[in-house]
Amino acid sequence: DTAVSQTPKYLVTQMGNDKSIKCEQNLGHDTMYWYKQDSKKFLKIMFSYNNKELIINETVPNRFSPKSPDKAHLNLHINSLELGDSAVYFCASSQWGPQETQYFGPGTRLLVL
Amino acid sequence: GDSVTQMEGPVTLSEEAFLTINCTYTATGYPSLFWYVQYPGEGLQLLLKATKADDKGSNKGFEATYRKETTSFHLEKGSVQVSDSAVYFCALSSPGGTSYGKLTFGQGTILTVHP
Numbered sequence: 001d002t003a004v005s006q007t008p009k010y011l012v013t014q015m016g017n018d019k020s021i022k023c024e025q026n027l028g029h030d031t032m033y034w035y036k037q038d039s040k041k042f043l044k045i046m047f048s049y050n051n052k053e054l055i056i057n058e059t060v061p062n063r064f065s066p067k068s069p070d071k072a073h074l075n076l077h078i079n080s081l082e083l084g085d086s087a088v089y090f091c092a093s094s095q096w097g098p099q100e101t102q103y104f105g106p107g108t109r110l111l112v113l
Numbered sequence: 114g115d116s117v118t119q120m121e122g123p124v125t126l127s128e129e130a131f132l133t134i135n136c137t138y139t140a141t142g143y144p145s146l147f148w149y150v151q152y153p154g155e156g157l158q159l160l161l162k163a164t165k166a167d168d169k170g171s172n173k174g175f176e177a178t179y180r181k182e183t184t185s186f187h188l189e190k191g192s193v194q195v196s197d198s199a200v201y202f203c204a205l206s207s208p209g210g211t212s213y214g215k216l217t218f219g220q221g222t223i224l225t226v227h228p
Contacts, residue, residue: 004156031214041200043157043218056215090156098206098214099145099164104156 003027004105006091011110013081021076021108023091029103031055031096032074034066037088037107049074050096081112115140115212119203119219126193126226134188134222136177136203144205146170146179146186147216151200160188160201193226200224 004025013019025032033056034046048056052068063079074091091105120135138144145164149157161170166181175190186203203219 033216035216041151041221041223043202043216043221045215045217048214050214056212092157094214096214098208099162100214101147101159101162102216104149104158106156 004091004093004103006089006105006108008108009106011108012113013111014113015081015083017081018077018079019081019110020078021089021091021110023074023076023105025072025091025093025103025105027093027103029093029095030071031094031100032068032071033092033094033102034074034076035090035092035104037090039087043090046076047074078110081110083112086110086112115144115205115207115215115217117203117205117217117219119201119222122221123223123225126224128195128226128228129192130226132188132190132193132197132224134201134203134224136186136188136219138184138186138203138205140184140205140207140217142208143181144208146177147204147206148175148177148186148188149202149204149218151202151221153199157202193224195226195228198224198226 031050033048047066049068088107092102094100094102147162148160161172163170163179169178
């Protein structure tokens with residue numbers, strides 16, 4: 001049973017296109033996150049949601065819009081893709097609280113041409 | 114703001130060698146500290162954590178102690194195996210404010226273990 005799943009695993013697209021990445025967790029957690037990992041492996045948080053409410057919104061361009069239809073899902077929609085958006089995007093989930101372990105999905109590798 | 118600094122990599126060791134990966138942090142308040150590991154082509158998974166000063170986290174032969182006085186959380190293993198080859202990330206979780214629960218990562222250390 002996959003705990004945190006993401007689709008698609010790979011995404012290759014042209015500049016200017018719009019794309020979505022989906023994330024689902026079956027751990028019963030109430031908090032979900034999106035992280036971006038660049039080509040040098042550096043990881044940075046983008047968003048977090050708790051009980052479908054946006055908690056953290058780092059300095060991410062408006063072209064990125066998260067959406068949480070329920071506690072088990074957090075999707076990421078990206079408009080007008082740019083070359084610099086090429087990265088691996090990880091979804092994670094946890095119980096609410098800074099001491100809680102975050103469980104990561106397998107990642108979505110996005111390549112913008 | 115919060116930050117985490119890890120020793121520069123990559124680190125290359127022979128099997129059964131001793132491993133230390135240094136990690137220091139800057140944070141307001143009392144963060145929780147984590148080590149995550151990323152195997153090739155996979156997501157991150159928790160290796161160990163410590164939530165208060167002097168706590169020692171341990172798992173799979175790896176250990177790290179939360180040192181508030183030196184703001185450090187160094188990762189150690191007495192005898193590495195080829196299967197330990199991966200990228201290791203030190204991270205802290207903000208205890209309050211607008212960044213509540215946010216993980217701030219170090220830059221990652223690539224470890225390669227040769228037979």
